[in-house]
Every structure is written in C-alpha cells, then in structure tokens.
Amino acid sequence: MTDEKPTQIFIMGKAYDVPPGVTIMDAMEYAGYRFVRGAGCRSGFCGACGTVYRKEGDYRFEFALACQEMVQDGMHLTQLPFTPAPRAAYELPSLDSSENVLLQYYPEIARCVSCNTCTKACPQDLEVMEYVQAALRGDLAEVAALSFDCIQCGLCAMRCPADIKHYHMAQLARRLLSVSASPVPEHLTERLKAMASGACGEELDELVGLDVDALKERYSAREIEPAAEGAA
Amino acid sequence: MNAITYFPGCSLKDSAASFERSTVAVMERLGHPLEELPRWTCCGTVAALATDDLMHLVAAVRNFERAQKIEAEEIVAPCAMCFNTLRQVAMRVNVDVEARDKINAFMNEEEDYEGGVAVRHLLEILRDRVGWDAIEEKVTEPLFDLPVSAYYGCTLVRPSGVGIDDPAAPAVLGDLLEALGATVVKTPFDTECCGSYQVVDRRDLAVDRSLRILRAAITRGAAVIATSCPLCQYNLEEARRGALAEGMLVEATAPVVAYFTELMAAAMGLDEELLPADLRAAVVRSRETTPEGV
Ligand code: FES
Numbered sequence: 271m272t273d274e275k276p277t278q279i280f281i282m283g284k285a286y287d288v289p290p291g292v293t294i295m296d297a298m299e300y301a302g303y304r305f306v307r308g309a310g311c312r313s314g315f316c317g318a319c320g321t322v323y324r325k326e327g328d329y330r331f332e333f334a335l336a337c338q339e340m341v342q343d344g345m346h347l348t349q350l351p352f353t354p355a356p357r358a359a360y361e362l363p364s365l366d367s368s369e370n371v372l373l374q375y376y377p378e379i380a381r382c383v384s385c386n387t388c389t390k391a392c393p394q395d396l397e398v399m400e401y402v403q404a405a406l407r408g409d410l411a412e413v414a415a416l417s418f419d420c421i422q423c424g425l426c427a428m429r430c431p432a433d434i435k436h437y438h439m440a441q442l443a444r445r446l447l448s449v450s451a452s453p454v455p456e457h458l459t460e461r462l463k464a465m466a467s468g469a470c471g472e473e474l475d476e477l478v479g480l481d482v483d484a485l486k487e488r489y490s491a492r493e494i495e496p497a498a499e500g501a502a
Numbered sequence: 503m504n505a506i507t508y509f510p511g512c513s514l515k516d517s518a519a520s521f522e523r524s525t526v527a528v529m530e531r532l533g534h535p536l537e538e539l540p541r542w543t544c545c546g547t548v549a550a551l552a553t554d555d556l557m558h559l560v561a562a563v564r565n566f567e568r569a570q571k572i573e574a575e576e577i578v579a580p581c582a583m584c585f586n587t588l589r590q591v592a593m594r595v596n597v598d599v600e601a602r603d604k605i606n607a608f609m610n611e612e613e614d615y616e617g618g619v620a621v622r623h624l625l626e627i628l629r630d631r632v633g634w635d636a637i638e639e640k641v642t643e644p645l646f647d648l649p650v651s652a653y654y655g656c657t658l659v660r661p662s663g664v665g666i667d668d669p670a671a672p673a674v675l676g677d678l679l680e681a682l683g684a685t686v687v688k689t690p691f692d693t694e695c696c697g698s699y700q701v702v703d704r705r706d707l708a709v710d711r712s713l714r715i716l717r718a719a720i721t722r723g724a725a726v727i728a729t730s731c732p733l734c735q736y737n738l739e740e741a742r743r744g745a746l747a748e749g750m751l752v753e754a755t756a757p758v759v760a761y762f763t764e765l766m767a768a769a770m771g772l773d774e775e776l777l778p779a780d781l782r783a784a785v786v787r788s789r790e791t792t793p794e795g796v
Contacts, residue, residue: 370516383550384543384561390611403543407515431557 280346294321294336294347308351314338317421320393323347333393333425353424355435358442367450370408376439379405381432388426388436394419398426398436405439411451413443506627507574508536509565511584512544513732518581521732524763524776525580525624531640531770532632539577541568545584546591548657549699556605562591563605566619567612576620578627580763582731586657589621589664623658625674625730625762626666634681642771644683648788650765651687651724651757652676653715655734656695669693675728675762682769684726689718696737712741713750719757725784728762735759758784 276287279294281301288297295309310316319336326344336349358375365371373379379402388398397416404412417440426436464470480488506529514522529536542565550558565588569577579585595602596617606614628637652675659665659672667674672693676686694715697708716738719727729735738759745751758780767776768785777785 382544382561383546383558384564385557386560386564386609386611399543400541403512406544407512409515 277341277343279341279344282348283346288341291340294323294334294339294341294345295319297341298336298349308349309337312337315421317423318351320350320353320423320425321347322350322425331391333391335393335421335423338393350425350428353428355424355427355438357435357438360442362445362449365446365449367410367446371446372405372408372410372413372439372443375442376405376435378432378434379439382406382434383432385431387429387431388434391425391429393423393425394421396420401440401443402434402436405443410443410447413440414447417441417444505535505537507539507569507572507577509539509542509545509577509579509584509588511579511581513581518732518735518761520776520778521580521735521761521763524761524767524772527772527776528763528766528770529624531772532628532637534627534632536578539565539569539574540572545579545587548583548587548590550587551590556601556608559591559595559601560605560609562588563595563602563615564609564612566592566595567609567615569619570615571613574619576622578622578624580624580730580761582623582655582657583733585621585623585666586664589623592619592621593664623666623730625658625678628678629674634677637678637766638681641682641769643769645679645765645769645785646683646789647791648684648726648785649687649722649724650679650684650726650728651689651719651722652679652692653719653727653729653734653738654693655729655731656693656698658730659693675730678762679728679765682765684765684769687719687722687724689715689722689724691715691718696734698733698737701733701737701740708737709741709744712737713745716742716745716751716757720751720755724757725788726765726781727757727759728765729759730762735761 274290277290278285278287279297280286281298281303286297286301288300292300295305295312299305308319310318314335314337317335321334321336321339323332323334324330324346325332325342326346360375382399382402384399384403386399388402389396389400392398396419401413401416404416420437420440422437422441424437427434430436477485510522514525526536543561545565546558546561550561565577577588579588595605595615596619602615602617654672654675659667659669662669670693679686691714695711696715697711701708716727727738729738742751742756742759746753746756760778760781764777764781768781774782
C-alpha cells in the first residue's frame with residue numbers, strides 16, 4: 271500500500287482498511303473475498319455485482335454496482351448479487367401486443383403505489399417507477415425507452431413493497447416491441463438460415479475438440495475487427 | 503388563454519382511448535386546449551382510499567407535486583374515478599399538514615408538496631368555466647331528439663362534499679346533453695352503482711347491476727347511455743354484449759354506451775373517426791327519424 275491514508279470500509283459488518291480510490295469490487299478482493307458469483311463483466315454491463323451500502327450517519331440506503339463505485343470512508347456494504355424473482359414463461363411470437371400483455375404476465379404491476387422506492391434503488395439511475403406506470407397503461411415504447419439501460423441487477427425488485435418484478439417485466443416489453451415494431455434484420459435471417467443448413471458445423475466441431483490451452487491460444491490470437499478492405 | 507392542466511389517467515391511454523381522443527378534440531374546439539400533466543402517474547384508484555394508510559395516497563400526492571412544479575393550480579380529470587380519488591386525497595392533504603409532512607418526508611426525492619392544487623372534473627370546467635351557452639354555440643350538428651340517459655354512477659357525485667353535483671338529483675350531465683340538443687331520459691338508476699371493481703371476482707354481480715341500469719334505460723326509450731368513467735363504460739358494455747349474445751336484449755333497442763365527450767364530438771361535427779361505429783349509427787338513425795325543421 272502507498273503512504274496514502276487507507277480507506278476504512280465495513281463488509282458485512284467487519285472493518286477493513288483498503289486502498290483509497292479503488293472500486294468496491296477491488297476493495298473486497300483486496301480484503302480477501304473471492305468472487306465465484308457476484309462478478310461478471312467488471313465493466314458495469316452485466317448486472318452481477320449489485321451492492322447495497324449505507325454511509326455512516328446517513329439514514330438512507332445507497333445502491334451501486336461493485337465494479338463501478340469507488341469506496342468511501344465509513345461505507346457499510348454488502349452485495350446483493352441475485353434477486354429471487356420469477357420470470358414469466360412466454361412464447362414471444364404468439365403474444366398479441368394489442369392486449370396489455372405486461373399486465374397479463376406481471377399482474378403485480380397493478381399494485382404499484384408510486385412510492386418510487388425502485389427508482390431510488392436503481393444503480394443505473396433509471397426512472398423505474400415511471401416505466402412501471404407506462405406499463406400499466408400499455409405503453410410498450412415508453413417502457414422500452416425508459417428501461418433501455420437496465421442491466422437486470424434486480425435491486426428494484428428486491429426493494430419493491432408491492433413485489434413487482436420490474437426488470438423482468440421491462441425485458442418482456444422490449445422483446446414485444448422488437449417483435450412488433452422493429453424490422454427483421456436481413457443479415458441475421460440469412461445467417462440463421464445458413465447455420466440451420468449446416469454452415470460452420472465443422473469449425474464448431476473442431477473447437478469443441480480442442481483442449482483448454484489450445485482454446486486460450488486461439489482466443490488471444492482471434493481477430494476482433496476484420497481489417498477493413500484495402501487498409502494496411 | 504392558459505391551457506388546462508389535464509390528468510388523463512391510465513384507462514384513457516389504454517382501454518378508453520376514445521374517451522381521451524374525443525376529450526382532447528372537443529376542448530380544443532371550445533378554445534380551452536388541454537396540456538397533459540408531465541410525468542403523471544396512476545391516481546391510485548378509489549381502492550387506495552379503502553385503507554387508512556398514507557402509503558396509498560403517495561401516488562396522488564406525487565401528481566400534485568408535479569402540478570406544483572409547473573405552477574398549475576389545478577388538475578382536470580375526465581375520468582370520474584381518477585377525479586374522485588385525486589379530489590379526496592387533495593381534500594385531505596391540502597389541510598392535514600401532519601399527513602402531508604409525512605408523505606413529503608417519504609417522497610424525499612421530490613420537492614415538498616405545499617398543498618393547494620385543486621382537482622376538478624372536466625364536467626365542472628364545462629359547466630363553470632366554459633358554460634352551456636358557449637357549448638351550444640359550438641354545436642353544428644345538434645343531436646335533435648336523440649334520447650340519451652345521463653348515467654352518473656357513483657364517483658361523479660358521491661360522497662357529498664366530494665362530488666360535483668347534488669348526489670341525489672344531479673343535473674350537470676343532463677344539462678350538457680340538453681346543450682347538445684339531445685333529449686334527456688331520466689331513470690331511477692342514474693346514480694346507481696354499475697358494480698365497479700366487483701367485476702374482477704364477482705362478475706355476475708356487476709353484470710346484474712349493469713343490466714338493471716340498461717333495462718331501465720331501455721324501458722324509457724334511451725338510444726344512448728352517456729358515461730364519464732371507463733369502468734362504468736366497461737361494465738355496461740360487457741353486460742350489454744353478454745345480454746345480446748344470450749338473446750336477453752335485442753340490438754334494435756339496446757342503448758349504445760358512450761362517453762359524454764363522444765356525444766359532444768358528434769354534436770360539434772368533429773371528425774367522425776372520434777366516434778365509435780355504434781354511436782355514429784345511433785346518431786344517424788335519430789337524424790333520419792327527426793322531421794324537417796324540428
Ligand atoms: S460485474 Fe458486471 S456489472 Fe459489475
């Protein structure tokens with residue numbers, strides 16, 4: 271550690287001195303925690319690292335992604351990386367988006383009292399309650415727009431006094447909208463057709479047969495963006 | 503002229519879309535354009551008033567706070583149920599400082615609501631601000647002799663002190679219909695309950711009550727029943743549909759159920775698209791049977 275004064279945080283009630291200016295996730299690893307679950311992309315995209323904390327002297331909870339938020343002195347925290355919230359089973363193509371499908375599959379949304387607790391819990395700063403309200407009136411486009419940056423961490427559902435599964439519901443809204451309102455991408459259709467008739471089969475079989483080291487080598491040697499035509 | 507701050511409520515954005523379309527169009531024609539309250543939320547519905555806790559009032563108060571934010575002194579709802587819920591909450595939190603403080607402390611992400619936003623039903627605006635004469639002036643295709651039953655149900659008029667007219671003998675909807683040139687058909691069921699939310703788990707009960715309202719209107723020759731609440735509209739229409747299918751009612755005499763704003767749109771000669779086909783047909787029929795010069 272440098273000569274900078276360490277930051278004191280409390281992980282599940284136990285005090286740790288950690289280097290200042292690191293993320294909660296790095297601090298937890300520094301303190302000896304090993305993530306098996308509760309970490310994924312480490313880039314703020316996967317939503318696996320939902321964390322709740324309270325600052326000393328503050329009456330409110332704060333919510334964060336452990337991989338994004340920096341530690342602060344006197345932070346009392348715990349991870350809530352998973353929310354047991356059932357996701358409705360549906361066959362997307364057979365849903366009729368002229369009905370209020372969201373209310374049908376997630377009837378709890380009708381219990382919303384506009385308390386806005388979900389919004390306060392969102393580490394992405396989304397207007398969660400407002401998309402639940404839009405869902406109540408069947409406005410798919412609004413739900414999709416307001417929930418677009420959702421990373422499915424589930425903290426909204428964990429806090430909701432009405433037991434709404436906001437993030438699953440919004441995902442259904444976005445899916446419905448993409449089925450009913452977005453054009454079918456041609457290249458994807460083509461590709462799927464090709465794969466169904468056996469394209470890439472050999473290549474896949476070969477990969478499946480490789481051992482871990484050989485796979486690693488292939489992975490690091492992969493071409494991420496094919497060089498543009500004519501470029502050096 | 504300042505636009506009226508308008509609270510649509512969820513139904514008008516979904517199942518009662520024709521209520522909203524006609525409302526917006528007639529208010530525009532009357533020179534009182536509506537401006538939708540920004541970021542409004544569900545009113546909480548009258549069910550929110552059934553429990554004695556402040557939590558269920560948060561929804562309404564959040565809407566008042568948003569009205570306050572745009573310096574609106576009132577919000578106007580066309581849906582009788584939203585109106586009733588919002589007004590009851592306003593009447594409480596505008597004077598009950600302790601309740602208001604508690605709700606404000608809970609909604610700490612918003613500005614404090616200071617009290618003072620009034621809630622009005624659209625019919626009050628039509629009666630008290632626009633006036634029947636001004637409405638009559640805008641009528642280009644009077645509903646000559648169209649017999650219409652003015653159905654109030656519960657939430658427009660009850661409880662007294664909250665409702666917009668005499669709870670036992672209301673006149674506002676009838677007066678409006680007369681200004682449109684219609685003939686008002688009075689029935690003893692004008693202020694009876696349609697069955698309301700009972701339709702969710704006691705469907706038979708709601709259908710039964712709604713059928714009584716329909717039958718009373720049929721006996722007295724009404725061609726249309728005018729409503730102001732999407733739930734009344736739903737219950738009456740469902741009862742009507744079921745009774746027609748079972749042969750308990752016949753198409754020729756079963757009254758069309760329509761929002762009062764749709765009748766206004768018809769009388770003002772607004773875009774036919776605003777009117778459901780059955781209402782359009784009823785209006786045309788009544789015009790055909792009205793002798794010249796009446
Ligand atoms: S680990 Fe993926 S969002 Fe934090």
